[in-house]
Amino acid sequence: MKVTAASHQAVNRLSQEQIEEFGRELDALRAEVMGTLGKRDAAYIRRILGVRRSAELAGRLLLWIGFLPPAWLAGTALLSLSKILENMEIGHNVMHGQWDWLNDPKLNSRTYEWDSVCPSEQWRHSHNYIHHTYTNVMKLDRDLGYGILRVNRERPWHPVFLFQPVYNWILALLFEWGVALHDVEFENIGKTKSKDEAKAQLRQIVRKARRQVLKDYLLFPALAGPFFLYTLAGNFTANLIRNLWAYMIIFCGHFTEGVAVFRKEDLDNETRGQWYLRQLLGSSNLEGGRVFHILTGHLSHQIEHHLFPDMPSHRYSEIAPRVRALCAKYGLPYNSGSLWRQFGSVIKRIHRYALPPRPMSAESSVRAH
Amino acid sequence: MADYAWRFLNSWAVRALCYPRTVDDYLDALQPLWSVDEIRARIHCIKRETADAASLYLQPNRNWHGHRAGQHVELTVEIEGVRHSRCFSLSSSPTDPLLRITIKRNGRVSRYIVERAQAGERVVISPPRGSFVLPQPRPAKLLMISGGSGITPMLAMLRQLQAERYQGDIMLLHYDAHPQALIGHAELLELRKGLPGLRLQLCFTREGLGDSARFSAAQLETLVPDAADRAAFLCGPAGLMEAVRRHHLERPFRALSTEQFVLPALNVRGEGEVLFKRSGVVASGASAGSLLELAERSGLTPRYGCRTGICHTCKHRIIEGWVRDVRSGEVRRARDEDLQLCVHAAAGDVQLDL
């Protein structure tokens, strides 16, 4: 495994046997947590569902009288909260199968549809399968820069990247729509993807988007009658806030300073231990309080999430100290910082890698094995 | 819920406002029994039948549209936050004011219901299922053979026949371990008053009578000499059902309908047989590393992604079976859940909904 980040010299010192031992310890941790899932976890997710529902109902109601400025502000805030909880803590995690063991048809990973213009079925493919299996592998993980951004040195430079400091923000504002189009894989049409397949996906996106738009931009505003525009503006703003929040949290997961990328060859004969190692080195965490973690859908624990994608998310906070201790034991980095530090480093990289590479003095690569 | 309210809530516009959540997700907050999609029922009361069995009287919501005596429902209860579904025959007739199911304590779900369920609790039930029902027109002579909790659909049929003032001849041949285990004895005696043709023949297999109390051709000959003229209904433990079916092959009844409560015993030796139920394919679990590979080798094409247990794309419903998690080696019995086929192998007989 070739780890191209100077901060990862430690990986160098681990023997293959140590890497496997590291993996076995993580397996044991997973088994321990999964073996104790029960009432407390069920109560947690049902409480989150309840909070989300109350936030939405209150938000919609307040936006109905949105011509009063305080009602508009509070309504928009509550609706944003509801959409953030739904996308991050509920939708994303339900679709990972974190709650399948509850056997609740409303929380089933195969059938859950989230409050986003991206059809769940396409998300499950691009995210659960492609991104979580090929995490941070160049040319395979399509989430690495989402095709249009150069976020690491290893990606060849192209003049179009000069504009990325600008179109990065367009992506942020339209994040939901970018996510929706992601799985169509426009760059692969005619290659690994047939035109018909892409067309079918686009049709599915249009169908989903139509229902989302109908609800937020037509039906709910229409219910407000003469105050149509206030409700419309509130719904639009809530979707926008959700977009920006999701964008920021998600970009902090894999594009921060110190995150490693990998080559296709690294996947050859990859063992369980090496897979864990790749997930660890390719992810970065955010620090904050309980509410912050919930609002990020526990993606603030990106490392724990990538190690155990189907573990109920609220358990990540509980095991994080143990994962961190395990990393310390093996001398492995554990990339974690405040939102502002991590997001600052992402923005810095988006600017730095917009420019062509400077002539390199020493290529800092390390070998893990 | 009033009719107009239900129709309004179920309308295209309200559904569109709730999308992608369902109307029920919001109704839950108001009144747990209200639903536009599901049949939800409140446990009205619980009546203990024997030391091991209890009857639940259920008040369903308006999505329930009646059943035929002998049919069953899938009942879903929540135990420690986790939902479990099991089938139960309705022991009430469509003419009764409340639905009733009668449950004998056995494993996880039945134990919960018999020991811990409370009046007022909400459960979810499926629409009625099954074709274990009385034929139309009613046959002149009936034979009901039941064992243990298998008496439940018979009770429903008898209640139905009583309500119809059926005048024909009914023989109920029931097997149980001992008299204390018998469900609904008082009710049967009561039913006899309204059904002049009903005769009860109770056989207790653990009362020191040895095999003479068990079903056999000779026993049937003595107890029901005219069995061949009767339309027969059969429900009980696997052994009893097997014996009666075999008898029916040699000396057929006029007709035989059956309801099976328990699947024939599952093997736990090594790797078992895997039945892909939807496609009707059977394969030997030993011939592949995972259920996903096995399905593919058997010519099926289930969806899959990572093939290493990460993405959950290959999940399919397991009806029942023994599986081994190939990551941990753990062997467990799974029932009615979604299983990741790529990281599970058969560790005994398995039935998949695939």
Ligand SMILES: Cc1cc2nc3c(=O)[nH]c(=O)nc-3n(C[C@H](O)[C@H](O)[C@H](O)COP(=O)(O)OP(=O)(O)OC[C@H]3O[C@@H](n4cnc5c(N)ncnc54)[C@H](O)[C@@H]3O)c2cc1C
């Ligand atoms: C159409 C139909 C109608 C039915 N109607 C009725 C009815 O009217 N009344 C009624 O009481 N039942 C009825 N049943 C049976 C009912 O659905 C359940 O199967 C029964 O109650 C047992 O479920 P459980 O969850 O209690 O047991 P489960 O936990 O599912 O266990 C079932 C059996 O397997 C055994 N078992 C469980 N785990 C293990 C293990 N790890 N190792 C070894 N053995 C194990 C248990 O001891 C038990 O004997 C009906 C079934 C069907 C299919």
